[in-house]
Amino acid sequence: MAMVEKSARQRILDAALKILRKEGVSALTQTRVAAAAGLRQSHLTYYFPRKTDLLAATLEASHAQAHKPKRGSIGSDVDPVDAVRALMFERNRMRFFLSVVAQASDQSDIRATLAAHARGVAEQLAPLFGRTADDPDIIAFIDMLRGMGLRLLLESDDKRRAAVDIDALAARFGLRRSPEARL
Numbered sequence: 014m015a016m017v018e019k020s021a022r023q024r025i026l027d028a029a030l031k032i033l034r035k036e037g038v039s040a041l042t043q044t045r046v047a048a049a050a051g052l053r054q055s056h057l058t059y060y061f062p063r064k065t066d067l068l069a070a071t072l073e074a075s076h077a078q079a080h081k082p083k084r085g086s087i088g089s090d091v092d093p094v095d096a097v098r099a100l101m102f103e104r105n106r107m108r109f110f111l112s113v114v115a116q117a118s119d120q121s122d123i124r125a126t127l128a129a130h131a132r133g134v135a136e137q138l139a140p141l142f143g144r145t146a147d148d149p150d151i152i153a154f155i156d157m158l159r160g161m162g163l164r165l166l167l168e169s170d171d172k173r174r175a176a177v178d179i180d181a182l183a184a185r186f187g188l189r190r191s192p193e194a195r196l
Contacts, residue, residue, distance in 0.1 A: 021050075021052060021056060021060070022060050024050040024051065024052065025046060025047075025050045025052065025057055025060060025061065025067070026070060026071055026074045027050070028046050028049035028050040029041060029046045029049075029050075029067055029068075029070075029071040030071055030074060030075055031049065032045060032046060032049060033071060033075075033109055033112065033113075034105050034106075034108075034109050035105075037108060037109075037112045038068070038112035038113065038115065038116055039112075041064065041067070041068065041071075042064075043057050043058060043061070043064065043067070046067065065116070065120045065122065065123060066122075068113065068116055068120075068123060069120070069122040069123045069126050072113050072123060072126045072127065072130070073126050073129075075109070097138065097158065097179055098177065098179060100134070101158040101159060101161065101162040102161070102162050102165055102177065104166055107162045107163065107165075107166045108166065110159075110162075111163070111166075113127065114127065131155070132146060134155055135147070135151050135152060135155055138151060138154070138155065139151045140191075141190055141191065142183065142188040142189065142190060142191060143191030144188070150186040150187055150188055151186075151188070153186055154182070154183055154186045154188055157182065157185075157186075158179075158182070161177065161182075165177075
């Protein structure tokens with residue numbers, strides 16, 4: 014029975030992630046997610062009684078997927094700078110992130126998940142620069158990258174997105190890739 018429940022819960026999360034990434038938070042309704050997961054709405058509400066429960070769990074699932082070793086992620090065979098560029102400057106990822114942030118202001122469970130995500134990004138980036146995840150320069154660097162991601166989301170010039178020199182931006186915060194960091 015536990016395997017069936019996990020399977021149904023995962024189908025719900027997969028469907029919700031797909032809707033969020035494609036259409037944003039406003040399109041995330043229990044009725045729509047249940048239909049996309051091939052379940053009755055009552056089955057969905059068993060796992061996620063409120064929309065915020067579903068949103069928090071979806072964000073956690075997205076965070077877990079982002080931290081799995083895979084091609085194109087930090088810690089894989091791909092240049093970590095390219096992975097950061099994809100994380101911060103890819104339009105659909107930024108839209109998804111912003112839609113969750115918009116919901117987080119009055120939802121402590123969503124804020125906690127966002128905080129965990131921010132710590133995870135810092136934990137992945139900090140070693141590249143020979144720093145710790147709680148280093149103020151690392152935190153400021155990540156905040157600046159997110160701000161740039163937002164600005165680039167509002168622009169239509171994809172060439173600018175690809176031309177962002179992350180190493181030069183890091184240098185503004187006194188960050189240089191350590192010689193031990195894999196390139």
